[in-house]
Amino acid sequence: MVKGLEILDFKKQLEAQDTEFPTLEVLNNDGKLVDQALFDDAGISDEDLVNIMQRMIKQYVLNERSTKLAKQGRLGFVAPTRGQEASQSATSYAFNDDDFLMPGYRDIPQMIHKGFPIYKAFLWSRGHQIGNEMGDVKTWFPQIIIGAQFVQAAGIALGMKMRGKKSVAYTYTGDGGSSQGDTYEGMNTAGAYKANAVFFIQNNGFAISTPRNLQSAAPHLASKGWGAGIPSIVVDGMDALACYIAAKKAREWAVSGNGPVLIETLCDRLEPHSMSGDDPLRYRTKEDIEEWYKKDPLIRMRIFLEAKGLWSSDIEEKYIAEINSEIDDAVKQADNVPKQKVSDFIKNTLENPGYIMEEQIKKFEGEGK
């Protein structure tokens, strides 16, 4: 029997919270495997390794180009993704086409990996309706209300369970988003129904300017999943292999009817919060950013793949050129989309708009708007 004094030792309990969430690591900074057994167990093929690398590079190039286009005023809202290539692209490789992605506003790369066309992502950024037409791609628009995707993912996951689908809903928020009530409500509800969901908290260090340590007294954001009674782990979010393996295992668990899993990825937002005027040097040091650059997920993966004979600078350059050309086409396609009409805004609001809205539609149509 536990002694009362032990139960009432609050300090001891706090220390225990800290030690309960060791960080999953597979590939270290030098591109060396630190957990050969886990790597072997995961059964990752050479093709998988190359695909993960390609996804991360695509994210990297897309970020380069998007941030430039934003500076030129050719895009609207752009949230940089540099530093989160493993956390976003490698995790998303663990999911299938039938799995449903519920992205936050920084999660455009995962949408594109799922088949959402780049030109539509650009249109979304510009606030054009076509950027919200998903077609058959099982994703939603990037959510601005940063806990909302968690409660909605819980609903999709429950629906999938009810339909007997062998798929999951997967969703991402940040360290800031983890403070939102919806984040807990989504995990708790999905947990209560044992629904097919995988939740990610991308702990990238900052919610705009607010550092992670001000978000919560919890030593690990993953511990928030324990409150909902779901398995919760911490992963090195700069380690593409750890990210992929964790996501794959979580998906397998959830799709088998065991309920949701929470994964906290430890990564960094190496660039501004968004391209709308944020300057990270107002709230963090250059040295701090440089330290995180040393953990670059792309570099460790490149070293690892080159050692295996699966990658080279020639392959990389050729691939980057391909993506750039795809992005060039996407920019052209986005630029050629017809201007939006106010009458369409009203038409898109309700299926049956009613008398007063119909009047407004006619008025704007009459003015050619």
Next chain:
Amino acid sequence: MAVKTYIAAITEALDLALERDENVLVFGEDVGENGGVFRATEGLNAKYGKDRVFNTPLAESAIGGMAIGLATEDFRPVMEIQFFGFIFEVMDSIAAQMARNRFRFSSTKQFPIVVRSPYGGGTHTPEMHADNLEGLMAQTPGLRVVMPSNPADAKGLLLASIESNDPVIFLENLKLYRSIKAEVPEGYYTTPLDKAAVAREGSDITVVTYGGMVGNCLKAAENLEKEGISVEVIDLRTVSPIDVETIGKSVEKTGRVVVAQEAQRQAGIASNIMAEISERFILSLKAPIGRVSAPDSVYPFSMAENDWLPQVDDVVAKVKEIVEYD
């Protein structure tokens, strides 16, 4: 036709909808085995099973988010928010998510969600339960707001709301749940959304009202008839969008209008009705538009409600004032 209470009509509508379409799901706090705190879902969990009619955790935001997610998976969620005063907990899911989603997806996706919730004073609920917050909903483009005043409409409008591909906020008047009984047609039928009803015909003045206030206005009309004043009562039924055509026809006929609501003067739908009438039919008016409402205070609760809520006499007094205006 059987005579039924307002709440029995709602239960019957839910039953018929669940029977007709297997994608209809009913969920919320305590709606399962317990049949809801007012028994609106009585017997439905036993009849359709816990996968169709089920309890949720005590988390309104999660209920709203889940409804959106389930709609994404092609279900037709009928979610219950236990009391309308709790709506603030789920405002993001309602106003910032489901209301905007058809627009966001450029009409490529539908969110056929019904949010059922009981509202309205006079039953001595605790604070933050009964509030008339329909104005908040009506000021949110992308939502349809339906407020039935009688059992037959409650059934037909709820079935129409569940059929609708637009999200509907379906507000059930707490006081009416068991206090009124009326004939309700048998079987499955729908009452058209966005169409007001002429609840009583008259020639001297039009009273535009909705929800829990309709009964008071009909009683006022009866009393006024004894005094030789013929009152036409328009029951809006859908308070957003508004049926300005029906209102217009009546205003053109009578030339005098009173708008009556339970909500505070600065809240509710009345201001919007008055603005539409002023803009469209001012040349038909023989007098200023009268308004009956609760005062602009925080919604009181429990025993204070009846002193605060507008009553039959308030409607009578305001009608007389507008009829006598020269």
